[in-house]
Amino acid sequence: MVQLIAYQSKDQGAAFVAEHIAEKINEFQPTESKPFVLGLPTGSSPEPVYKHLVELYNDKKVSFKNVVTFNMDEYCGLEPSNDQSYHYFMYKNLFNHIDIQEKNIHILNGLADDFEKECQSYQEEIAKYAPFQIFMGGVGAKGHIAFNEVGSARDSQTRKVELEESTINANSRFFNDDLSKVPRYALSVGISTVLDNSKEVITLVFGSSKAQILNKTLNSPISSDIPSTFLRDHKNSLIVCDSEACAELPESAVEISKL
Numbered sequence: 439m440v441q442l443i444a445y446q447s448k449d450q451g452a453a454f455v456a457e458h459i460a461e462k463i464n465e466f467q468p469t470e471s472k473p474f475v476l477g478l479p480t481g482s483s484p485e486p487v488y489k490h491l492v493e494l495y496n497d498k499k500v501s502f503k504n505v506v507t508f509n510m511d512e513y514c515g516l517e518p519s520n521d522q523s524y525h526y527f528m529y530k531n532l533f534n535h536i537d538i539q540e541k542n543i544h545i546l547n548g549l550a551d552d553f554e555k556e557c558q559s560y561q562e563e564i565a566k567y568a569p570f571q572i573f574m575g576g577v578g579a580k581g582h583i584a585f586n587e588v589g590s591a592r593d594s595q596t597r598k599v600e601l602e603e604s605t606i607n608a609n610s611r612f613f614n615d616d617l618s619k620v621p622r623y624a625l626s627v628g629i630s631t632v633l634d635n636s637k638e639v640i641t642l643v644f645g646s647s648k649a650q651i652l653n654k655t656l657n658s659p660i661s662s663d664i665p666s667t668f669l670r671d672h673k674n675s676l677i678v679c680d681s682e683a684c685a686e687l688p689e690s691a692v693e694i695s696k697l
Contacts, residue, residue, distance in 0.1 A: 440656065440675045448644040448680045449486050455640060455678050456490030459572060460500035462638075466571060468504035473542065475506045477573030477632065478532075479584070480524040483642040484574065488532040495536045502538040506567055508560075510575060510584035510632075512546040513621040514553065514598065522612055523548065546596070546625040557596040557625055564596070564627075564635060573636040577643055580604055581651050581666035585626035590665050594628030629665060633672045641669055643679040652679060653686040 445451040459476070468474040478484070494500045509524060518525035525545050533543060544563060550556035580588050585599045601609075606620045613619040632639060643652045655666040655677075669675045 439673060440670050440677055442656070442677045442679065444679050444681060444684050446681050451642070451644065451678045451680050452484075452486035453490050455487045455574070455642065456494060458640070459487075459491065459574070460494045462571060463500055463502075463505060470504055473504045473506040473567070475508070475567045475570045477508050477510065477570045477575070477627075477636065478528065479510050479575045479642075480527045481576055483576040483644050485531060487574070487642065491532065492535040502536045504542075505538060506542040506544070507538065508544045508564055508567075508570070508627075509546065511624050511626040512548040514548045514623040514625060515621050516548050518549075548621075548625060550625075553598045553625060557598060560625075560627075561596040561631065564631060568635040570636040570638075572638045572640060573632050574640045574642065575632065577641055577648065577651060577655060577666045578605060579608060579647065579651055581655060581664035583629060583632065583641075583665050583669070585624045586629050586665045588665065589662050590629055591662055592633075592668055592671070593630045595631050596625070596627045599624055599626050629668050633668060636672070638674045638676065639669060639672050641666070641675070641677045643677055643683045645680065646682040646685060648679075648683045649685040649687075652677070652683050656687070 445454065463474050466474045495502065509528060512524045516523040520526060528545065546560055547556050575583055577583060582605065585601065586594060587599060587602045587605065600623055606617060610617050610620050651666065654664050655669065658664050658667055660667040660670055
């Protein structure tokens, strides 16, 4: 089951998600022995969410001291200091600006000597902390969740994946449009990793370029052909979008919310 909440703008949607996460953390009242567990994505969709979370932290409306985070994915072969690595992205946009403890941050190691062992260890670490209170993610143009490309199985877990050309082309904008610089492989949590270990899944869908896939996510048959359709297989799945992303949905199915 999926609940859809639409806002007029991306920033309004992002503000709602940030406030929702802060509210859930505060309600949970996390401690060192009972941390709040949060799954996190990278990319342009969550950037404004992180901006609002930092603002809420600066306003002393939320603390991340006892929050444990797991990121969805990481490119293979990029140093953490590379400004296109997801490690770099997370510290730049969130971790450097809040009171999260370093030991509570989990990001896949794209430089691991043994990727299979790295993915297995990550999956085992998730199992120690599960369930996630919230797992936030985005959706790609063809419906990929994290780097679970077309064809990914519902029971998939953390693993090394080969990126599709469409994903490489879409991500080339972050590499000065130089396709040769975009990594061909990544480490990614699986669809099962997200859906079967989370009490709530929040998916961010912003912009006109996501209008077609949002319509397919909600209305196409649930299958590996469109991995994002598996979001409908979760009992507490929330999609937050903006008006542009709703362009291909029936008007009767969308009510634009206002903060």
